[in-house]
Amino acid sequence: MLRFTKKTEYALLSLQYIASKDGMLVSAKEIAETIGISFEIIAKVLHLLGRSGITQSIQGAQGGYLLQRSPSMISLSDVISAIEGKPSQLVECVSSEDIDDQNCSCNVYSNCTIKDPMTVIQKKMDEMLTSITILDFMHLPVYHTISETIITKEQ
Amino acid sequence: MLRFTKKTEYALLSLQYIASKDGMLVSAKEIAETIGISFEIIAKVLHLLGRSGITQSIQGAQGGYLLQRSPSMISLSDVISAIEGKPSQLVECVSSEDIDDQNCSCNVYSNCTIKDPMTVIQKKMDEMLTSITILDFMHLPVYHTISETIITKEQ
DNA sequence: AAATATAAGACTATTTTAACCATATATTGT
DNA sequence: ACAATATATGGTTAAAATAGTCTTATATTT
Ligand code: SF4
Ligand code: SF4
Numbered sequence: 001m002l003r004f005t006k007k008t009e010y011a012l013l014s015l016q017y018i019a020s021k022d023g024m025l026v027s028a029k030e031i032a033e034t035i036g037i038s039f040e041i042i043a044k045v046l047h048l049l050g051r052s053g054i055t056q057s058i059q060g061a062q063g064g065y066l067l068q069r070s071p072s073m074i075s076l077s078d079v080i081s082a083i084e085g086k087p088s089q090l091v092e093c094v095s096s097e098d099i100d101d102q103n104c105s106c107n108v109y110s111n112c113t114i115k116d117p118m119t120v121i122q123k124k125m126d127e128m129l130t131s132i133t134i135l136d137f138m139h140l141p142v143y144h145t146i147s148e149t150i151i152t153k154e155q
Numbered sequence: 156m157l158r159f160t161k162k163t164e165y166a167l168l169s170l171q172y173i174a175s176k177d178g179m180l181v182s183a184k185e186i187a188e189t190i191g192i193s194f195e196i197i198a199k200v201l202h203l204l205g206r207s208g209i210t211q212s213i214q215g216a217q218g219g220y221l222l223q224r225s226p227s228m229i230s231l232s233d234v235i236s237a238i239e240g241k242p243s244q245l246v247e248c249v250s251s252e253d254i255d256d257q258n259c260s261c262n263v264y265s266n267c268t269i270k271d272p273m274t275v276i277q278k279k280m281d282e283m284l285t286s287i288t289i290l291d292f293m294h295l296p297v298y299h300t301i302s303e304t305i306i307t308k309e310q
Numbered sequence: 311a312a313a314t315a316t317a318a319g320a321c322t323a324t325t326t327t328a329a330c331c332a333t334a335t336a337t338t339g340t
Numbered sequence: 341a342c343a344a345t346a347t348a349t350g351g352t353t354a355a356a357a358t359a360g361t362c363t364t365a366t367a368t369t370t
Binding site: 182184205213214216217220 | 344345347349357358
Binding site: 043044061 | 313314315316317318326327
């Protein structure tokens with residue numbers, strides 16, 4: 001099922017928020033309250049993002065998180081890898097790095113005749129996921145009124 | 156997790172096989188044996204493809220399946236929709252048809268500020284999935300030797 | 311020392327996926 | 341008519357992934 005996990009969505013919401021604060025330290029509590037989700041989940045997500053070097057964390061009182069590189073340098077692909085622990089794979093046997101994993105546990109591997117096209121599709125997907133960045137999540141403001149919406153979209 | 160389900164992979168393998176037989180009736184048993192997977196699974200997959208009008212089925216002895224339209228007219232998007240019962244959705248609130256589903260059961264919907272970028276990403280995904288067809292699963296032959304591979308790729 | 315904040319892992323419940331089993335229906339050929 | 345072949349359809353079960361909660365440890369500031 002081609003679906004982002006909730007954790008990935010929370011990560012994107014968090015990164016969007018941190019990016020909007022432009023360099024200021026942001027705590028997990030603040031993000032959790034803004035999004036309206038439990039603190040524990042956000043803390044775990046931010047922790048994973050930190051592990052992968054997407055965010056930088058400052059421990060202790062007055063601590064928090066900030067981005068380790070600019071929004072345009074954080075791709076959707078990076079975020080997914082950070083949250084899921086490995087790069088996105090459309091099928092078991094094809095990863096971004098290895099073209100074709102003979103050690104995969106797919107039980108039809110030896111008879112499979114769609115590995116080559118799957119590799120092509122995986123490549124297209126990778127291109128898409130790396131081309132989308134946190135910057136793409138910042139361009140549209142949060143609309144409050146219809147008129148604001150129209151004005152912004154007309155620009 | 157951005158991953159195709161096994162059923163979708165079996166569907167693609169089946170369609171690739173039926174397409175390669177170019178108009179001849181193919182039975183579920185034949186496909187199951189070729190792929191090396193249980194008959195029941197393939198039967199269910201073919202049934203779902205039939206329901207969505209991708210394949211045509213002929214019941215009874217000497218029956219089987221054939222494509223209802225040419226391989227280039229069967230998109231990956233069609234196959235996923237057929238197998239999963241509805242079009243692929245990257246997130247709960249954004250579908251290919253409805254821009255933004257206010258009736259979705261996401262518990263952060265009202266605070267969510269990534270719906271617009273998600274709609275853009277969904278559109279890109281849809282474009283990709285509809286642009287890939289069963290024909291793309293037929294162009295590359297199954298390579299048997301290295302020399303064949305090189306010759307084919309150099310063309 | 312108390313308060314604040316992140317780090318990290320264990321645990322549970324729910325949902326999704328994968329596979330299997332059973333039965334009904336349709337068609338062909340003898 | 342009847343046996344053989346083949347699809348149609350639903351139910352059941354087991355495994356895996358997801359979502360969320362809870363707990364404890366560690367670091368920093370005041
Ligand atoms: S071998 Fe074929 S069926 Fe198995 S995971 Fe790879 S593409 Fe899918
Ligand atoms: S409202 Fe936001 S968090 Fe909820 S499904 Fe839609 S995009 Fe994801």
